[in-house]
Amino acid sequence: MISEVISTKELPKMDPVFGQLSFDDHEQIVFCQDKDTGLKAIIGIHNTVLGPALGGTRMWTYNSEWDALNDVLRLSRGMTFKSAITGLNLGGGKAVIIGDAKTQKTPALMKRFGEFVHSLGGKYITAEDVGMETADMDLVRDVTPYVTGISESRGGAGNPSPITAYGVFMGMKAAAKHQFGSDVLEDKKVLVQGIGHVGETLVEHLTNEGAKVVISDINEERLQAISVKYGASIFRGKDLYEADMDIYAPCALGATINDESIAKLKARVIAGAANNQLANEVRHGAMLKDKGIAYAPDFLINAGGIINVYAELEGYGKKEIIQKTENIYNTTLEIFAHAAKNNCTTHQSALSIAQSRIEARKSSKNS
Numbered sequence: 001m002i003s004e005v006i007s008t009k010e011l012p013k014m015d016p017v018f019g020q021l022s023f024d025d026h027e028q029i030v031f032c033q034d035k036d037t038g039l040k041a042i043i044g045i046h047n048t049v050l051g052p053a054l055g056g057t058r059m060w061t062y063n064s065e066w067d068a069l070n071d072v073l074r075l076s077r078g079m080t081f082k083s084a085i086t087g088l089n090l091g092g093g094k095a096v097i098i099g100d101a102k103t104q105k106t107p108a109l110m111k112r113f114g115e116f117v118h119s120l121g122g123k124y125i126t127a128e129d130v131g132m133e134t135a136d137m138d139l140v141r142d143v144t145p146y147v148t149g150i151s152e153s154r155g156g157a158g159n160p161s162p163i164t165a166y167g168v169f170m171g172m173k174a175a176a177k178h179q180f181g182s183d184v185l186e187d188k189k190v191l192v193q194g195i196g197h198v199g200e201t202l203v204e205h206l207t208n209e210g211a212k213v214v215i216s217d218i219n220e221e222r223l224q225a226i227s228v229k230y231g232a233s234i235f236r237g238k239d240l241y242e243a244d245m246d247i248y249a250p251c252a253l254g255a256t257i258n259d260e261s262i263a264k265l266k267a268r269v270i271a272g273a274a275n276n277q278l279a280n281e282v283r284h285g286a287m288l289k290d291k292g293i294a295y296a297p298d299f300l301i302n303a304g305g306i307i308n309v310y311a312e313l314e315g316y317g318k319k320e321i322i323q324k325t326e327n328i329y330n331t332t333l334e335i336f337a338h339a340a341k342n343n344c345t346t347h348q349s350a351l352s353i354a355q356s357r358i359e360a361r362k363s364s365k366n367s
């Protein structure tokens with residue numbers, strides 16, 4: 001099954017759950033509703049062969065429930081492969097809360113959500129994603145132990161975003177090494193789309209290395225603040241994908257790599273934090289390959305966050321978190337070599353390695 005973004009209009013034409021295009025043998029989908037707090041959430045458990053399904057909770061103003069369902073199906077599936085390729089004993093899961101994190105997120109809503117997570121008995125473990133803060137996970141922790149990404153003062157590993165950004169930076173350097181022959185990013189023009197929790201720290205690493213950083217975000221206030229703080233230029237053009245850049249770093253939401261954007265892109269490398277960057281994994285992966293654009297698979301290079309939260313379950317410290325995250329550099333280089341050898345896309349290459357690990361565990365469980 002291919003993971004593909006389809007239009008909201010097309011979604012209702014299919015069967016509601018098992019018939020969705022993004023449904024890919026998911027084990028369990030849980031719909032959660034609580035009238036008193038206004039909670040409307042969906043928890044997606046894709047696969048638990050390697051361990052409990054761990055993945056963050058996203059709060060977003062979805063256009064429709066179909067969009068929310070589609071998002072949780074795609075995101076939870078991505079988590080399965082992210083943990084598998086990173087060598088973690090975790091399955092893939094994710095949750096979405098429908099609503100505006102700025103105006104509708106309340107402590108009562110977060111705790112009620114935590115109770116739903118708890119009802120799954122540890123099959124799903126949550127953490128932060130877009131629209132969530134460490135403080136929100138602390139509220140969830142009040143009602144369930146099945147949460148990571150809690151604050152250090154409560155025994156957690158803290159906000160995973162800086163580690164995610166460091167992993168993306170490592171993956172970007174490896175992709176640059178493959179494409180330009182050097183992993184030094186000094187003077188490379190890097191466009192960072194989305195300067196939130198992860199994007200900001202990525203901007204910091206890039207600035208420290210002497211890259212020419214251009215930033216874009218829908219939040220004007222944030223753009224001004226980050227521009228002043230790091231001396232980054234703000235993208236003010238009409239069409240971001242047509243901009244002159246060496247490296248495109250998608251760090252906002254997914255599916256920005258599609259027919260239209262690939263046709264325009266001048267970047268030679270794509271490496272960013274956003275999940276599910278390819279609107280259609282097969283089609284757009286192949287289009288990038290044909291255009292000679294080095295694409296560092298999202299689920300491989302944005303694994304720093306899951307490495308960080310996994311530490312809370314396994315009890316390893318900061319040193320090991322950093323080591324494991326730095327290893328993203330080597331794995332990314334291996335994926336480029338594997339893809340070239342097998343004449344496939346980097347996405348297919350990373351996916352096949354992740355799938356092999358899951359299949360091997362399944363066989364050993366069954367034997």
Ligand SMILES: NC(=O)c1ccc[n+]([C@@H]2O[C@H](COP(=O)([O-])OP(=O)(O)OC[C@H]3O[C@@H](n4cnc5c(N)ncnc54)[C@H](O)[C@@H]3O)[C@@H](O)[C@H]2O)c1
Nearest residue numbers: 130160161164194196197198217218251252273274275305
């Ligand atoms: N936080 C993590 O540790 C982590 C780990 C793995 C993957 N990711 C992924 O990385 C991405 C960013 O995560 P985050 O935690 O920084 O989220 P965030 O909510 O802190 O930041 C996202 C930023 O993107 C901006 N944005 C939204 N739509 C945009 C658009 N169309 N154009 C430009 N900017 C836009 C928002 O205004 C915000 O500043 C997400 O896709 C997330 O799933 C995050």
